[in-house]
Amino acid sequence: MEMHEALQASWEPKIVAFLCNWCSYAGADLAGVGRIQYPPNTRTIRVPCSGRVNPLFILRALQNGADGVLVSGCHPGDCHYLSGNYAARRRFAVFSRLLEYVGIEKGRLHFSWVSAAEAGRFAEVITEVTEEVRKLGPAKRLVKKKVE
Amino acid sequence: MGDSSKQIREAARKLFEENKVDLIIGFEDGSLPLRATPCFIRRGEDAERLVWNSFCENNLATYLPKKKGKTGIVAKGCDSRSIVGFLKEKQIERENLVIIGVPCEGMIDRKAVEERLGEREILSVEEGPEEIVVKGTDYEEKMKKEDLLPESCRICTHRNPVLYDVLIGEALEEQKVADPFELIREFEGRTAEERWAYFCGETEKCIRCYACRNACPICYCEACYVDSSEPQWFGKSIESTDTMIFHIVRAFHTTGRCVDCGACIRACPMDVDLRFLNKKIEKDVLELFSFEAGEDPDEPPPLTTYKQDDPEEFIK
Numbered sequence: 001m002e003m004h005e006a007l008q009a010s011w012e013p014k015i016v017a018f019l020c021n022w023c024s025y026a027g028a029d030l031a032g033v034g035r036i037q038y039p040p041n042t043r044t045i046r047v048p049c050s051g052r053v054n055p056l057f058i059l060r061a062l063q064n065g066a067d068g069v070l071v072s073g074c075h076p077g078d079c080h081y082l083s084g085n086y087a088a089r090r091r092f093a094v095f096s097r098l099l100e101y102v103g104i105e106k107g108r109l110h111f112s113w114v115s116a117a118e119a120g121r122f123a124e125v126i127t128e129v130t131e132e133v134r135k136l137g138p139a140k141r142l143v144k145k146k147v148e
Numbered sequence: 149m150g151d152s153s154k155q156i157r158e159a160a161r162k163l164f165e166e167n168k169v170d171l172i173i174g175f176e177d178g179s180l181p182l183r184a185t186p187c188f189i190r191r192g193e194d195a196e197r198l199v200w201n202s203f204c205e206n207n208l209a210t211y212l213p214k215k216k217g218k219t220g221i222v223a224k225g226c227d228s229r230s231i232v233g234f235l236k237e238k239q240i241e242r243e244n245l246v247i248i249g250v251p252c253e254g255m256i257d258r259k260a261v262e263e264r265l266g267e268r269e270i271l272s273v274e275e276g277p278e279e280i281v282v283k284g285t286d287y288e289e290k291m292k293k294e295d296l297l298p299e300s301c302r303i304c305t306h307r308n309p310v311l312y313d314v315l316i317g318e319a320l321e322e323q324k325v326a327d328p329f330e331l332i333r334e335f336e337g338r339t340a341e342e343r344w345a346y347f348c349g350e351t352e353k354c355i356r357c358y359a360c361r362n363a364c365p366i367c368y369c370e371a372c373y374v375d376s377s378e379p380q381w382f383g384k385s386i387e388s389t390d391t392m393i394f395h396i397v398r399a400f401h402t403t404g405r406c407v408d409c410g411a412c413i414r415a416c417p418m419d420v421d422l423r424f425l426n427k428k429i430e431k432d433v434l435e436l437f438s439f440e441a442g443e444d445p446d447e448p449p450p451l452t453t454y455k456q457d458d459p460e461e462f463i464k
Contacts, residue, residue, distance in 0.1 A: 055400055056373065056381050059393045063382065076456065086454035089463065090437065094403050094451075096462050097432050098396065098425070101336065103344025112464035125464055141344060144389045 013067040013133040017042040017126075018053045022080040024072035026116035031123050038123035039130040042070065049073065051084030055095045058109065062142045068108050068133035072125065075113040085113070104141055107132040152200040152250060155316045156222060159248050163220050164192035169246050172220035173211050175204040181273040181282075182258045186211065198222070200316070201275055202293060205255040207409040210365040213239040221245065224252035226300075226409035228309035229442025230365040233405055236445050239368060249312025251320040254293070254301030255410075256280065259419075261296055265289070300410035300423065303328045310442060329431045335424060346424075351391045353418040356384075360422055361398060363415035366405045373397060399425035404433045404450035407442040 019025040025046050031038065043066075047053055050073025058069045071092065073085040092111055100106050110132070112125045156174060163169045176187035176197040184203040188211075189195055200222070208221055209230035223231060228249060234240045261270070261282065274281045280296070282289045305328065308319045327333070335343065358374060361367045373381050374394060381397075383390040399422070406426045413423055433439050436459050439450040 056393075056397060059396060060381065063389050063393060076460070083454060086456070086458065087451070089458055089460055090451055090454055091403075093436050093459055093462060094429060094432050095400060098400060098429060100340075101343065101428050102347040102392075102396065102425070103340050103342075105340060110464065111462060128464070142389050142392060144383075144387065 011138060013041050013130060013138075014065065015042045015068040015070060015129060015133055016061040016066040017044050017070040017072065018047050018050070018057065019044055020050050020073040020080075020085075021046055021048050023074040023078065023116050024112070024114040024122065027114045027118050027122040030116065030119035034119050036119055036123045038126040041130045041133075042126055049079065049081055049084035050088040051079075051081070051091075053088060055091065058095075059142070062104070062108065062139060063144045065139070065143055067136070067139045068110065068129060070110045070112065070125070070129050072112045072114050072122075075115055078115065105136050107136050108139060152316050153198065156198050156200055156248060156250070157195045159314045159316065160189060160195035160198055160220065161192045163246055164195065168218060169220040170217040171215070172198075172222070172248075173208050174198040174222035174248075175200065175206075175208075178203070181270045182256070182261060200250060202254070202256045202280070203258070205258075205410075205414060207363075207365050207411045209234065210363065210411070212245075212365075213368045215240075218244050218246065220248060222248045222250060223309050223312065224250050225304065225306035225309055226252075226407050226442075228311050229306060229407040230409060232311055232442045232445050233366060233407065236447070236449055237405075242445070246314070247309065247312045248314045248316060249309030250316045251308045251318070252304075253307065253320065254297040254304060256293060256296045257298040257301075258414075260298070261291065264291065298410050298413065299331075300408045300413070304408075306407075306442070311445070329427065332424070332428050332431050335428075347392065348388070350421045350424070351395050352388065353420050354386070354391050354395065355418055356386055356391060356394065357417065359415040359417060360412035360420075363411040364402075365409065365411065366402060395420075395422075395425065398422075399429060402426050403429050404437075404439055405441050406430055 019028060050071055053071050061069050073088060076085060079085045096109055099109055110129045114122045114125060160172050172189040174187055175184040177199055178185040182203055184199060184201060186206050186208055187197055207227050207230055209227045212234055235242055268284050268287060270282055270284055272283045279290050279292050303325045305322055305325055307322055382393045416422060433450055437450045
């Protein structure tokens with residue numbers, strides 16, 4: 001029991017962040033250059049556009065043990081490919097409702113618009129997402145059990 | 149119903165005589181009672197085989213993509229809406245298609261009949277306007293048709309084909325349904341734990357035979373994500389999370405495309421409640437983008453288009 005509690009206490013959420021190359025990824029970069037502090041819980045995957053993110057990416061991340069997923073792209077109207085983020089917005093509006101509907105906790109899946117200039121906002125988003133996922137505790141639903 | 153069969157045959161014969169079609173897809177009597185089976189007619193004289201009754205449940209639109217030449221098709225409301233979907237997605241060409249529209253009062257759910265009879269074997273079925281008479285060796289039972297409809301027919305608001313070249317009989321009055329999403333709203337009201345438990349219970353039944361995908365008219369992709377091994381999106385076993393991901397993504401792929409024809413439910417050998425996912429998406433697409441599948445062939449599918457002011461309350 002003590003062991004279990006110790007593990008619980010040392011648990012840190014693992015969050016997979018799909019960041020658009022043209023905005024959020026550059027925003028993260030700027031946050032780094034600016035030495036802005038934010039929780040080290042995200043694992044970044046750089047994608048060419050938020051529209052590149054297939055819902056299967058998110059499901060696979062959750063299945064493989066991510067406690068949370070963040071998809072971050074350009075503000076509406078700023079897409080490098082003109083409409084990729086608009087397409088993503090429609091897709092994830094439906095998809096996020098579906099995941100919640102089948103019983104995946106609402107706070108596991110996050111979306112944000114962060115531009116390349118918004119380093120402070122990037123740090124805020126990561127902090128907020130990390131705290132929300134931390135509150136939910138380790139992901140149990142949809143996590144594939146490892147064969148011993 | 150008998151009249152409709154006659155009229156379909158006549159229409160089919162006429163189409164062959166006038167050389168308007170190379171093939172007609174319709175229904176013929178199945179080899180078992182309570183069954184009608186899809187049939188493919190290539191000559192006018194074979195039109196005699198065509199029938200219409202309350203067992204013509206399959207969505208014939210499933211056979212349309214990849215068909216060469218001029219094709220005629222017998223289409224009820226849901227079939228015609230699937231055809232609209234194909235036109236929208238540029239899978240078929242309208243000029244190569246002759247639609248024989250048939251107004252439909254709902255198809256009988258075979259499982260509901262069998263449930264009422266228990267172990268008793270069905271030898272023959274006679275269909276009247278309001279009821280069916282099921283006969284076996286030592287029994288005869290009358291059942292009201294309206295009690296035997298599956299949920300998707302019970303709340304159907306598209307009994308008449310939305311698109312047709314020939315209409316068989318007269319158009320029916322459409323049903324007034326107070327809330328087609330009643331069951332979905334009730335489910336949404338449950339707690340996350342309850343919803344998760346239900347989802348687990350339903351997916352646990354699944355044997356991953358993919359019959360739902362094969363029966364579904366909109367699952368026409370040459371390469372499906374479930375068969376893909378590079379990348380292998382998820383495991384091929386019946387491990388519970390793999391099955392869940394299969395069901396989530398299968399449902400997601402119906403976004404803005406499912407017309408609630410019920411083909412997946414009928415095909416499922418394990419009685420998985422597939423509709424509770426499809427219908428939820430149908431509801432959300434209507435709420436979010438005011439879009440309903442199978443209405444206007446010229447309106448783009450909702451996930452291929454956008455508006456600048458689409459809802460985004462879920463985005464930080």
